[in-house]
Amino acid sequence: MGRYYFEMLGTAIFAITGVLVVTRRGLDVFGALVLGLVTALGGGTARDLLLRVPVFWVQDINYVWAGLIGALAAFFLGALLRSTSVLLLYLDALGAALFAMSAAEKVMVLHSHPAVAVIMGILTGIGGGLARDVLADRPTLLMSRDIYATPILLGCTAYVMLRHFAPRYPYTSMVGFAVIFGFRALAIHFHLEMPRWLTHREEGAD
């Protein structure tokens, strides 16, 4: 129950941050709604298609309402929300942690390979943002050194390993959640970037 409302909140937050990122470029309310919904629902949609299960928001339209409310709020109250943008970064990290863990759990229930659970966790956490950036003609986060996906990779890996090596440990999901949110919060607070040896140097024009 509590989890359900938390997921709705996460969806709205993803839609808000999705719209705030693109509104600087001048776009109309329809474009804002689409990009907000894509950010909020895109990753989970790709996950469900790949797993061949019913798409979550086609099953339960409340996810769409949550995303629409978030997108509309961001469009019309953008200036207001932008002043709280640091808070939004942390809320976005909460949403990503929640969505990623929820996806990893969904895969484990289907008895797929643990590596599939990690992949689906990452896809659900970053897929919506990737699709939004592509549609909004922006460079995707894959091309930046921002530490966004690595916490999800580590958290989901911790989760599937705990499930495998300590199947009776009751707080497996919580550990995964804490790793993702904690690592991402540190990255936000200290402005961490990928270390240079894990980044390819620019070698010339393409």
Added chain:
Amino acid sequence: MGRYYFEMLGTAIFAITGVLVVTRRGLDVFGALVLGLVTALGGGTARDLLLRVPVFWVQDINYVWAGLIGALAAFFLGALLRSTSVLLLYLDALGAALFAMSAAEKVMVLHSHPAVAVIMGILTGIGGGLARDVLADRPTLLMSRDIYATPILLGCTAYVMLRHFAPRYPYTSMVGFAVIFGFRALAIHFHLEMPRWLTHREEGAD
């Protein structure tokens, strides 16, 4: 029967306009065929995947032939067709209205939520064009103030509301169709754009 041929015509028109939009940038015949097919079939493909029904053109290859004929015609007769580009805009509006209503009806038959019908109508009407623009490295229509998707939103909403509140009214689909085509035709004729209060002002570089 008549509807089937009309859908084929709509597919060919979507392929033609899809190719005409991108040929200015210099591309070979293979690229033109792919982009034409993506424009014509992309939206309906996404709709079918999300609804988990067989993809329409895998079931009935005639949609592919219709799209290929349109794309080839546009590639080799581009100069000729471009002189009729206003006519093509209206034909494109006809195609969008037809596809959107046909998608909305498909969803209602599956007893999904009416809001899903509206979303699938919009997706079928604009999805192919979005995919083409992404593949052709162009800004998508989401980033413009052109009134293209709003008529589809209004027409599909009118359709699902009529179905709900006046289930015996026999011309529900026709009303939806007329709203979409009529509003879009007005937007083409009077060069309408989204009003300024529904558009975010450019606030600075990204």
Added chain:
Amino acid sequence: MGRYYFEMLGTAIFAITGVLVVTRRGLDVFGALVLGLVTALGGGTARDLLLRVPVFWVQDINYVWAGLIGALAAFFLGALLRSTSVLLLYLDALGAALFAMSAAEKVMVLHSHPAVAVIMGILTGIGGGLARDVLADRPTLLMSRDIYATPILLGCTAYVMLRHFAPRYPYTSMVGFAVIFGFRALAIHFHLEMPRWLTHREEGAD
């Protein structure tokens, strides 16, 4: 058996070439892994979704490991591998020929229309590269005059026609494979481009 290992090799090669194409632009190890996997698995994933069969790498995680090994190798040994880039072009052509034929065969087993087999062959051969270019904010191969997809079109067409008109001929797949690889190898060796009459001239700014 031999085929299985060959497919793994093809997956790794696709991941390698996928990463080498984008590393010049400065990206971190996580982005490289994602783009390598997208290049290697993207086309086959789209094919499986459209055919409504289980996604191959969700079924058999070894494809993911093969892609990851290739992507990691390309990221850390990039300079080394780039000196063998002509060899990689030919290996990439081998991979494309193998994947395209394997997709076409998969479709024929499902008794779909032969044209669907050709489309799925092309999609499997070029879909991953298209998705990578879109995510990496690069112009896709559709916008270039490079001869990459035409050999796949011809090879898959030869394959389905042979199957139809000479159903007892035992080397059908081999002919298709040879057409794709042979034509592509010629294009690499002689730097062939699409002839001018099959390419639209640049007519002005977009």
